[in-house]
Amino acid sequence: MKGLLKFITCGSVDDGKSTLIGHILYDSKLLYTDQEKALELDSKVGSRSGKIDYSLLLDGLMAEREQGITIDVAYRYFTTDHRSFIVADTPGHEEYTRNMAVGASFADLAVILVDASQGVLVQTRRHARICRLMGIRHFVFAVNKMDLVGYSEDVFNKIKVQIAELAQTHSLSNIQVIPLSATEGDNVTIKSKNIAWYQGPALLEYLENVDTSSSALEKGFYMPVQRVSRPDRTFRGFQGQIESGTIRVGDVIKSLPSYEKASVKSILYTNRNVEEAHAGEPVTITLDREVDVSRGCVLARDASIGSYKKIKASLLWMDDEPLSLGKDYLVKIGTKIIPGTLTKIDYAIDVNTGAHLETESISKNGIAVCEIVFAEAIVVDLFEKHKTLGELILIDIVTHATAACGVVEGLYEKQLQSNEKAAFVQGERHGRGEIFEEFFYDTATLSVVKQQPVKQHYTVGDEIPTAGESYHYPDDFDIIILRDSIAVKVRGKRIAEITTAEEYHYGNVPVINGRGFEIKVHSDEDVKQLLNEYEKAGIAGREEFFRKWASFNTYRKVVLH
Structure with missing residues (x-):
């Protein structure tokens, strides 16, 4: 049996989310006898002329039934012969976007329903963006109500084009598009003869076999x-x-x-x-x-995690009161709760087009990229690298209501170790300045000692001292700081670029490591091999690694002291 799959169903109002999950439970014989009889009785007074209304299995609140919509997030747990599931049935109405985001925050996969008679709507785009914001990386677009369009392949193909455009706009990956009818059961648990032109799996079959584990891999x-x-x-x-x-x-x-x-x-x-x-x-x-x-x-x-005082975050605003710059909130990241201040809105995001919009405020259900400054440096990381340390909520200090949720997109103002000095800094990137270490031979103790006179941070455009008592570098050279995974390009004694080691491309100039030793690379292939062998060497293999790749005395010497 495959592992647990946590998924969310979302879509516009009356797209059939509750009906879909109810039909899966009913067809899979996952109901007790009394539940099944109660469902049949309740359906007789429903809106389907006595036919079974599968949505009643999930819409448990009387107020929801009366309105014909789902308000709260309904969680259901069920198991088939192949897998166990937890599903969150979420509201479709824009007013309840907050509830939908709560459901998305726990899920590994999203089933987004699209009404075959209407196609992709603004609310569909909103839900896709929020699911992406909440870290979901696997999507099923269930094109529902195919029975209302005569099971037309042409209609389905036109909607597939709309979904492809949506996926490109919102940077979605791992997508499956399935035509079905939640009320009639077509392609819900078994393949439908009414949709013979569709060659893919039924929805339940796909959910039983999809592998979402690759999206959860984190280092260390x-x-x-x-x-x-x-x-x-x-x-x-x-x-x-x-x-x-x-x-x-x-x-x-x-x-x-x-x-x-x-x-x-x-x-x-x-x-x-x-x-x-x-x-x-x-x-x-x-x-x-x-x-x-x-x-x-x-x-x-081995997790490459640090502490930072300032972050950039993509936020979904949930408060009835608009976002106010300069206002203090409680920020919860991981198990830490700390005061923080919203200092800047970089831009708002149009949920329909993805366009970046200049703004000074965000209203309820708006999405924006903002900067937040903490009262002190805390342990935090990019959401893409370490999910738990990269997701956050903002809490109103007075009402204790959740004002926003979001993910960390950028890290700034890193707190350094007491024995560590960073010389190369650009935004979230920090590289230690050990190329400025001076090596002296102490005639009194008959030993080599080193000093690290780093007195300032250098960033793009700054001129650096390329010569000291015990080192002398060319005017043009590159630095690969392996321990920090940072690469620095120096041209004419000035820093031209600070990037990650993985993004670095060989520039046909001398290359040194973070301590100023010559690194014997002469192409991008050499650089790739260098990084791979450093990762594999670990602490035990470092000596052999540096014997192969590094030379001390090309740009350095030991000076009598």
């Missing part, structure tokens, strides 16, 4: 600390859910934002000790020494 181990457990003076454990990776007894981890390191002494999973734990498991971790850890901190290993 990290666990936001939910609680510090101190039952007595002899025990201090850090509790939380592992969001990524694996942790083992004896592993060295660091605590963020303090950057203190310690070894894992023990791991408790429920009421027993284990040697290792994995992503998704709630655990208690004890360390071999005292470190500064409290709720909101993060334990990490």
Whole structure:
């Protein structure tokens, strides 16, 4: 059996979301006998002339039935022979966009219904954008009510073109388009003879087999600390859910934002000790020494996570009151809640066209990219890299209502380790300035010592000192800072570009590493091989790696001191 699939159904009002899921439950024989009889009785007084109204299985509130719409998010749990599911049936009306976003935040896949008689609507585009904003990477567009258009292949193909345009505009991937009829059961759980021209799978068959695991891969181990457990003076454990990776007894981890390191002494999973734990498991971790850890901190290993005081975030505004620049909110990221201020709206996003619009305010259900400054640096990351540390909500300080939800798109003002100095800075990119280290031979102690006289940060356009007492670099050269995955291009002694190591292209000039050693690369293929071997070498293989790729004395020397 495949793993659990969490999915959401969304679409415009009366597109048939509740009917679709109800039909899956009914056809799959997933109802108790009393539920089935109650459904048949309720349907007799419904709006389908006595035929079964499958939507009644999900629309549980009387107010919803009276209005004919879904208001709240209805969650259902069911299992077939091939897979277990949790489905969130969400409101279609624009007024309840907030509720729909809540459902999308938990899901791995979105089933977006499109009325075959109407095609792609503005609300369809809104839901697709919100699902993308909430991190969903797999989409099924269910073209419903095919029975109302005579199961026309031409109508379906025209809607497929609209969906393709929508997917391109909203940068959607992993898309499946399925024609069906939720009321009649065509292509819901089994292939329909009425839609013989469609060669793909029925909806349930696709959901039972789709693999969404690739969208959840994250690098390294990290666990936001939910609680510090101190039952007595002899025990201090850090509790939380592992969001990524694996942790083992004896592993060295660091605590963020303090950057203190310690070894894992023990791991408790429920009421027993284990040697290792994995992503998704709630655990208690004890360390071999005292470190500064409290709720909101993060334990990490090989995860490239840092602390920042300023972020750029895509926000879905949920408050009845428009967004106000300069207003303070409580920001919740991971297990941390901290005061933050909205300082700038970069642009609003037109949900229909995707166009960027200049604005000074956002009203309810609007989407915009904004800058937020925290009261202090906190552990946060890009949503694309570490989901839990990249999703946030804004809470009104007075009413405690949720004002917005969103994801982190940019990181700024990084908090550095006490023993770390960054020399190259551009936005979220920080590269250590160890190329400026001076190497001296101390005649008193008969040993080589180094000093790192970094006195300022350098960014694009700044001139850097290419000569010191123990180093001399060309006027034109490139730097690949492997430890920070940053590449810096220097032309005429000035910084021309700061980019990621993965985006770097060889510029036919000398290349050095972050410590000023010559790096023996002469093409993009060499650079790719360099980065791959550095990743594979780990700490144990670093000596062999640098023997192959680096040379100390090309631009450096040791000076008598």
